[in-house]
Amino acid sequence: MTRHPITDSHCHLDFPDFDAERDDIVQRAVEGGVHRMVTICTRLRNEPQVRAIAEAHAPVFYAAGTHPMSAADEPLATVDQLKSLAAHPKFVGIGETGLDYHYTAESAEVQQQSLRIHIEAAQETGLPLIIHARAADDDMARILTEGYRAQPYTCVMHCFSSGAGLARAALDLGFYLSMSGIAAFPKSMDLREIFAAAPLDRILVETDSPYLAPPPYRGKRNEPGYTVHTAAVGAELFGLDYDAFADATEANFNRLFAKAATWDAPHG
Structure with a gap:
């Protein structure tokens, strides 16, 4: 029986893990029920390669930003630079950006500066902000909230694995x-409880592939097609069958990533 389609809202198809079989991986995802993927550029100097992947594959969209763990090693992005990238028809989000004090706490100041630039770009383009947050819950909530109060914007907390307080702060701002x-x-019972307490209309699914493969592939290279395994867990959390949960997350993705939802592949 064919599953209802879902979207992998965050993957890294440009990573060398996929070099040998990128076309096959996209095809496998589509055949398995993952009909769209957003591949994320984490260093702006790599944007041309990431863009090329989106241009080569109809199901693939892309976003770009400076990952917080790279913020100290890369030139600071500018709002104009991000706005210019956003003109591409398949460029659908700003980031990933954010704060990571687990591995890179020493660069907290430049991470915060970079994050604020990306927030401004999201405000000016109307595209959703894509946030990476680790071990920085208080600063993350504060900066996101300050930015939103200055000028509203939309946002997804990608690969959410932070505490309930940051989840509440993000949800209170209308974020996903x-x-x-x-x-x-x-062992992620506490995290599943945070998701189960969130409104269904604020939930997305993703792989963050090639990392973090869900069971039964844990410990192996992740790929976009495996989003279905996380979606099955999500369906169970919300007491829904798979198709109903898939439909809900699709509606959420289309609402947040409206540019992807309205993209029409060129014909001819």
Whole structure:
């Protein structure tokens, strides 16, 4: 029986893990019920390669930004630079950006500066902000909220695995929480409770592939097609059958990533 389609809202198809079989991986995802993917550029100097992947594959869209763990090693993005990239028809989000104090706390100041630039670009383009948050819940909530109060914008907390307080702060701003394979790990009970307490109309699904493969592939290279395993866990959390949960997350993705939802592939 054919599953209702879902979207992998966050993957990294440009990573070398996929070099040998990128076309096959996209095809496998589509055949398995993952009909769209958003591939994320984490260093702006790599944007041409990421854009080329989106241009080569009809189901693939892309976003670009400076990952917080790279913020100290890369030139600071500018709002104009991000706005210029956003003119591409398949460029659908700003980021990933955010704060990571787990590995890179020493660059907290430049991470915050970079994050504010990306927030401004999201405000000016109307595209959703894509946030990476790790071990920085208080600063994350504060900066996102300050930015939103200055000028509203939309946002997804990608691969959400932070605490309930940051989840509440994000949801209070109208933002979305994205479930990755972490939510399907057996020991992630607390995280599943955070998702289960969130409104269904604020949930997305993703792989963050090639990382964080959900069971039964845990420990192996992740790929966009495995989004279906995380979606199955999400359906169970919300007491829905798979298709109903798939339909809900599709509606959420289309609302947040409206540019992807209205994109029409060129014909001829």
